[in-house]
Amino acid sequence: MGKYEPVLLRSVGVADSRTLAVYQSRGGYAGARKALTQMSSEEVIEEVKRANLRGRGGAGFPAGVKWTFLPKDRTRTYLCVNGDESEPPTFSNRVLMEHDPHQLIEGVIIAGYATKAQVAYIYLRVEFHEQFHHMQTAVDEAYAAGILGKNIFGSGYDLDVYVHRGAGAYVCGEETGLIESLEGKRGWPRIKPPFPAIEGLFRKPTVVNNVETLCNLPHIIERGADWFLGVGPQGSSGPKLFCVSGPVKRPGCYESPMDITCEELIMSDKFGRGMTDGAKVKAVFPGGISMGVLSADELGMKMDFDDPRNFGLLGLGTAAAVVVNTDTDIREVLRNLARFYALESCGQCTQCRMGTSWMYRIAQRIALGAGRLEDLDLFEEVSGRMGMMPGLSICGLPDGATFPLRGLIQKFRGEFEEHIRNQAPGRADELLTVLN
């Protein structure tokens, strides 16, 4: 295989890549111009559908198909760009916005045109300070150049784009939580149906797409669906960003077709370059923490949309891997992850609110050296009784909690049992009351 030429990250390392002048000098906005002046909305949707561009935000739902769910007779449509990026340890959207904000704006214009949206909101998590300034500066520049606003490229299509900042809450990345948050409310996910395509922002038909998903659009329109289908394996086509972090030699965000394995992402010279200090891999959360965990002998998993299921994972997720080395106490990993979900559950659904808190308490108990062997079973039992899959919750947060947490207990049970057996006697009784 020849060297892969990055597409989404082609601007990394280019001087002043954030400016409109540089973006345009490198062919920027050709895709949007082509879509708006040479294609109908329907043709754009058809092309994106044919490319089978699967959503990069976590669920992998084909973008073109999602757009067709919009009602035919609508008069107002909103596009929401999901830049909440709060799944640990994911930072690919950040990299895209840092190096190439105009690529995202171009994607927004194409998606807006395809969905006949009048207004697009780019929802950014508040912790993205620099990225907010980059995005807003780019939006201002695009308006000044007539690329946003009225009659874009003389096509008669009008689009307003506003950058909107969140205020700190993981669940606002869930698409209906994002919509509620945009409306000035708590980011409480909505019961579906109705899905956003029918009743979304301000109760109008709405499309929510991830930043990376949209950044693919200029390239699909410019180079065609066939090019996109030719990148990477069938069913998982197109360029993809992968993150790797933790104790690896070169943590970062890398672009590749989805034909790589988890092991390559960590070990290859093109990506993570192996573990620091000669340590060995103990566990990897390959798709953001919420998809589940791989043990050291499962690193052959392909980083595509389908293979993760063969390893008991929920999916590819955000394709952001965090590596845990053999020096790390697995109990601390469990505790850290369990805390995340307990504190980020929005609390609307009893099973999620209580279940995540219970799991956190059990995880704390185990980490403090006060675990009981039956805690491991209890943990599995609790985690098996929450989530959207058993139909108990409004959003997918608890599913995202159970896959890694239960995965840890199942795949590392021996290690947990050993820790519990070696605990100082009496500590369990002592701490039981504190943590119950």
Place this chain on the structure above:
Amino acid sequence: MAWKTLDRTEPVYDKDAPVVLSEAVRRKIESYFPRYETKRAVLLPALHVVQESLGHVSWKAMAEVAEILEIPPSDVLDTISFYTHFWTKPKGRKVITVCRSISCELMGGREMLDAVKAKLGIGEHETTPDGEYSLVTEECLAGCDHAPCMLINERLHKNVRLEDVEKILADLENDRIDAQRSDLYDAPDEPEAGQSGDDAADATSDVAEMKAAD
């Protein structure tokens, strides 16, 4: 945490107290109206601007925002109590947000947090007596490739080594970013606009306190 309610032992604000939002802040809030279909949708931008301009969002400020947006004050409280970013009591001039998620923890985030605490002599959700720094922890800041990391106001400090902590905290410019800024979410310019923070000693955020209480 989103599903805990605010501490109700606090006295309800004084309706007759002097107005806290300046004309410039009010005009800035109103300038967002054309961007959204409802006035309520302006709430998050409005709260950002109020916090930027007053340092925190007091009960009185919430009531005034409610009036501008033509929504009940309880709706403002409902929203504000959900998000970790807003402070309902005075905070330090700079807020240090230390990441506590997995990549940072694996790369020494806890030790970094301890070093910050030791250097400032405060714990999480506390403010230094001089009103300079408040300290909070947050989940993943999306800077995991630079773990461990922390934000000081707008600036992300990356790959923070223990021996760097002291230097970072001593740097007066440690909250400045090196990028073209947009003033969209900034406090509006006004000559007398003062950063609160004089009376920020012992300040805590309600929301942050609740997070600590788990």
